[in-house]
Amino acid sequence: MSVLRVRDLTVSFGRRHLVAVDQVSLDIEPGQRLGLVGASGSGKTVLASTIIGLLPDNAHVDGSVTFDGQELTTLPDREFSAIRGKDLTMVFQEPMTALDPTMRVGRQAAELVALHSESSQGTTRQLVVDVFDRVGLDQASRIVDAYPHELSGGQRQRVIIAMALINRPSLVICDEPTTALDATVQAKVLRLLDEELASVDAACLFISHDLGLVASLCSDVAVIHAGRIVERGRTEQVFHHPSHPYTAGLVATASIDKVRPGERLPVIEDFFDPSTVDSAPPSESTNRPHRRIRRSR
Amino acid sequence: MALLRAATRRVVIFLVTVLVASAVIFGIVQALPGDVALATLGMGASPESVDALRVQWGLDRPLALRYLEWVVGMVHGDFGASYLTGQSVVSQIGPPLAVTAWLVGLSMPLSLLAALPLGLVGAMGRRRWFGVSVNAATHVGLAIPVFFVGAILTIIFAVKLRWVRANGYVPLTTSPGEWAIRLVLPVASIVIVQACFLARYVRAGFIDVLTEDYYRTARAVGWTRWRGLWRHGIRNVATSVVTVIGLQLASLLVGAILVEQTFAMPGLGSLLVQAVRRRDLMVVQGVGMLLVAAVLTVNFLVDLAYLAIDPRLKRGGRS
Numbered sequence: 001m002s003v004l005r006v007r008d009l010t011v012s013f014g015r016r017h018l019v020a021v022d023q024v025s026l027d028i029e030p031g032q033r034l035g036l037v038g039a040s041g042s043g044k045t046v047l048a049s050t051i052i053g054l055l056p057d058n059a060h061v062d063g064s065v066t067f068d069g070q071e072l073t074t075l076p077d078r079e080f081s082a083i084r085g086k087d088l089t090m091v092f093q094e095p096m097t098a099l100d101p102t103m104r105v106g107r108q109a110a111e112l113v114a115l116h117s118e119s120s121q122g123t124t125r126q127l128v129v130d131v132f133d134r135v136g137l138d139q140a141s142r143i144v145d146a147y148p149h150e151l152s153g154g155q156r157q158r159v160i161i162a163m164a165l166i167n168r169p170s171l172v173i174c175d176e177p178t179t180a181l182d183a184t185v186q187a188k189v190l191r192l193l194d195e196e197l198a199s200v201d202a203a204c205l206f207i208s209h210d211l212g213l214v215a216s217l218c219s220d221v222a223v224i225h226a227g228r229i230v231e232r233g234r235t236e237q238v239f240h241h242p243s244h245p246y247t248a249g250l251v252a253t254a255s256i257d258k259v260r261p262g263e264r265l266p267v268i269e270d271f272f273d274p275s276t277v278d279s280a281p282p283s284e285s286t287n288r289p290h291r292r293i294r295r296s297r
Numbered sequence: 298m299a300l301l302r303a304a305t306r307r308v309v310i311f312l313v314t315v316l317v318a319s320a321v322i323f324g325i326v327q328a329l330p331g332d333v334a335l336a337t338l339g340m341g342a343s344p345e346s347v348d349a350l351r352v353q354w355g356l357d358r359p360l361a362l363r364y365l366e367w368v369v370g371m372v373h374g375d376f377g378a379s380y381l382t383g384q385s386v387v388s389q390i391g392p393p394l395a396v397t398a399w400l401v402g403l404s405m406p407l408s409l410l411a412a413l414p415l416g417l418v419g420a421m422g423r424r425r426w427f428g429v430s431v432n433a434a435t436h437v438g439l440a441i442p443v444f445f446v447g448a449i450l451t452i453i454f455a456v457k458l459r460w461v462r463a464n465g466y467v468p469l470t471t472s473p474g475e476w477a478i479r480l481v482l483p484v485a486s487i488v489i490v491q492a493c494f495l496a497r498y499v500r501a502g503f504i505d506v507l508t509e510d511y512y513r514t515a516r517a518v519g520w521t522r523w524r525g526l527w528r529h530g531i532r533n534v535a536t537s538v539v540t541v542i543g544l545q546l547a548s549l550l551v552g553a554i555l556v557e558q559t560f561a562m563p564g565l566g567s568l569l570v571q572a573v574r575r576r577d578l579m580v581v582q583g584v585g586m587l588l589v590a591a592v593l594t595v596n597f598l599v600d601l602a603y604l605a606i607d608p609r610l611k612r613g614g615r616s
Contacts, residue, residue, distance in 0.1 A: 054516050057424055077521055085519030092517070097510040102532040102607055108518075115519040147608045163518060 001069060003171050003203045004028040004051065009063035011043075011050050011227075017060060020046040022227035024063075028171065033197070033204040035214030035235065037250065038224035039268075044207045047224070048173050051205070052090050053080045068170065086116040089164040091193075093176040095157035099148040105159045106132070106144025112166050127166070134199075135162040136192055154185035161193060168200045175207045190217065211254040215239060223247045245271045311593055315586075319371070322585040323364050326578050332356075333380050333576035354380050371586065377579040386583035390568065394587070396466050397565040400556065401549050404484045405542065408491035415492065416499020416534070421526060423504060432500065438493030447486040447559035454482060466562045483560045487553065491545065498541050502534030509533075535606045543599035547592040 004027065011021040021043045028034050038044050049055050051065055053072060065072045067088055072080065092098040100108060109128045125144070132140035135158045148156055157177065164172050177193065178186040194217055197204050208214050214221055215235055222232040223246065231244040242248040249271035334350040335342065351357050370377055376386040415431055422428020455463035463482050467475040503526060506512050515525040554566020565584060572580035604610055 052517060054513060081516075081519050081521045083519075084517055090517045092510065092514060094510050098514045100511040100515070100529045101609060103529070111520075112518045149609050160514075 002027040002066075003030050003032075003068060004205070005064075005066045006047075006051070007064040007066075009047070009050065009061070009065060011046055011055065011062075012060045013056075014058050020227055021050065024224075024227070024229050026222055026229060026232065028203050028205060030170065031201050031203055032220065033206060033218040035218035035221040036205060036207045036224055037209060037211060037214055037221060039209060039250075042224045043227040044209075044224055045175055046227075048090070048175050048205065048207055052084060052088060052173060053077075082116070085112050085163075086167045087170050089167070089169040089172050091157075091160055091164045091172060091174040091177040093179055095153050095160055095180055098160055099156060101148050104145055104147055105151065105156075106146075109144070109159065109163045109166060112163055116167055128162075131162045131166045132159070135159075135165070135196065136188070137162070153181055154189060157181060157185075157189055158192065161189070161196065165196050165200055165202070169202050171203045171205065172197060173205045173207070176209070177206075178213065179208075179210075193217070211239060211250060223250065307597065311597075314593055315589060316368075318589040319368055319586060320364070322582055322589070323367065326581050326585070327360060329573075329576070329578075331576050333578060336576040337381060367582065376583040376586070379577050379580055381575060381577050386579050389580055390565070390583055390587060392468075393563050393565045393568040395468065396557070396562050397550060397553050399469075399480060400483055400487065400553050400562070400564060401546065403480065404487035404491060405546060405549070407484065407488045408495055409538070409542065411488060411492035412495035412499050412538075413534075415496035416501075417503055417523070417527065419496060419500035420503030420507060421523060423500075431496075435493040435496045435500075438489055439497070441490070442555070443486050443490045444555045444559045446489050447482065447556055450482045450486055451559075464561045466564075479560075479562075483556045483562060486556055486559070487549070491549075494545070495538060495541060498538050499534055502537050503530050506530035506533050532606050536603065539599055539602045539606065543595050546595050547588070550588060550591055 006024055006026045009021055009024045010019060012019045024043075024047060026034065036044055036047070046055070046059075050059075050061060051067075051072070053075070055061065061073050063073070067083065070083075072083075075083075099105060106125070106128050109131065110124045113124045113127060128144055129140045132143055137143045137155060137158050143151065143155065143159075148159075151159065157180075161177070174193065178189050181189060190213060204218075206214060206218050218235055220233065221235045221238050222229050223238065223244065224230070225246045231238055231242065231247045238247060239251055242251055246268065249266075249268035252266045252271060253268060332347070332351075334347045334354065334356065338347055338350065348357075355363070367377060374387070376390075378385050379389060382389075415435060419428050419432045419435065422431070451463040454460050461481045462475075462479045464479070466479055469476045506526060506529065512525065512529055515529045516522070520528060551566050551569065553564055554570060556562070557564035557567045565587075569581065569584045571577075572584070
């Protein structure tokens with residue numbers, strides 16, 4: 001059975017029902033890693049927020065999201081909260097702001113354990129230290145007593161990854177987990193994520209606009225454009241033989257090393273004319289975060 | 298060592314402020330139009346008798362000398378004596394201070410206790426009927442003057458229902474029952490207005506937290522909406538609310554006069570107004586100095602509270 005099953009998911013916002021995610025269907029099998037690539041505003045983050053149930057109040061959701069066979073879109077908050085952080089976790093994009101600045105990081109990680117189990121305080125601390133140690137935080141026993149502002153960006157992201165893994169989830173959603181980090185730290189964090197996902201045998205929905213990252217981490221990939229999945233398949237298949245012109249454009253624009261000096265850099269529009277395709281962005285698109293939005297119904 | 302230096306700096310600032318404040322208070326009080334001798338004897342008094350009284354009270358001596366006497370006296374704990382009654386200022390301030398201290402000391406914590414849930418509900422439901430109505434209610438509460446609230450409470454609970462008393466004050470040591478029964482309405486009046494005031498800051502603080510990434514993280518790790526907001530929002534709210542409480546405490550010490558007048562309580566504000574009316578300048582100066590000390594103390598406590606609330610302030614660095 002799929003760990004995650006999304007069917008005909010449509011998410012729209014506000015009174016005008018501006019659509020950010022449009023008729024999306026996808027499955028993730030246990031232990032599988034699915035990369036979700038697309039440009040800014042293509043609906044990646046909205047899709048992730050919908051799955052974990054943290055959409056803003058003005059969102060409307062249609063369709064179905066089932067996790068371990070349980071329908072999530074209609075699940076009451078109290079029951080959903082019991083799943084969040086335990087079986088379904090998330091690694092966020094912004095390590096600098098995703099941790100509570102007024103609370104020691106060890107305590108924030110310990111909350112996850114306390115919220116989802118009845119284990120005693122004493123063993124929880126040791127568990128947190130162990131997990132911090134595993135995600136490569138040197139002197140983990142000291143870092144648990146640090147406040148977020150005392151840690152570097154890379155350290156904070158390791159804390160966040162540790163928090164996402166501490167309860168041995170079956171699915172981890174990673175929303176551009178390395179975007180805010182510099183390149184050397186990025187590579188380390190990514191390797192860590194790779195190892196730790198494997199060690200707890202968690203499936204992963206890995207959201208990124210960086211095709212290289214997705215290729216190195218994910219067996220499968222889905223390409224999202226204007227709220228729709230335009231292509232889906234094995235990673236090497238999709239990247240080497242893209243069938244959708246948008247994917248071809250994404251791949252070409254990511255391969256800057258193939259551009260000869262003096263030559264113009266490729267842009268998506270060289271491959272893909274939005275106006276000719278069914279999933280065209282709307283003429284009334286606004287400056288909101290979800291730029292490619294369309295009126296539904 | 299850093300702590301010691303900070304403490305020394307505090308004490309120096311405190312002393313300098315008190316000294317400057319004493320000069321300002323003394324100056325303003327002396328500049329007040331009217332004269333205690335004239336006010337005592339009445340407009341019809343002969344100039345000779347007024348002058349005689351001024352000499353008797355030492356008012357004919359130079360300003361600087363009187364100021365110096367006053368300051369030196371205060372250092373020794375002597376705040377002077379009332380011109381009119383000859384009673385020492387300290388003994389005159391004592392009983393009214395107790396009244397006001399009870400009034401303010403009881404109503405501020407209760408206001409906060411009421412404001413926290415009001416603000417929390419107002420923030421969480423800011424786009425829904427229950428939050429909007431709570432917010433509207435706090436606006437209404439804020440718009441009603443405290444003496445009007447007092448009057449309405451008096452009519453309902455003291456006149457119609459006769460549950461409590463609405464006039465005067467009985468010291469706790471004399472009769473705890475009477476003390477309580479007379480404090481209920483004045484305290485309630487202040488609480489209603491102050492809670493509405495504080496609730497707006499609590500609400501704004503929680504709304505800030507709702508948009509923070511760390512609130513989203515709290516939700517993602519399994520906190521339910523309300524408990525997550527409380528747990529990870531209360532410190533953020535505390536920072537702004539502590540600031541406001543500090544300001545309110547200071548102004549309430551004198552501002553309680555409206556309530557004191559409504560309920561005929563002999564508090565600090567009443568004492569001050571009475572003393573100004575009679576040109577009893579020593580008492581006015583004494584109350585002024587007391588308020589300066591109170592404000593400085595409250596500010597100091599507020600700063601301490603910041604340190605306890607936000608760990609980023611301890612090392613002065615934030616990223």
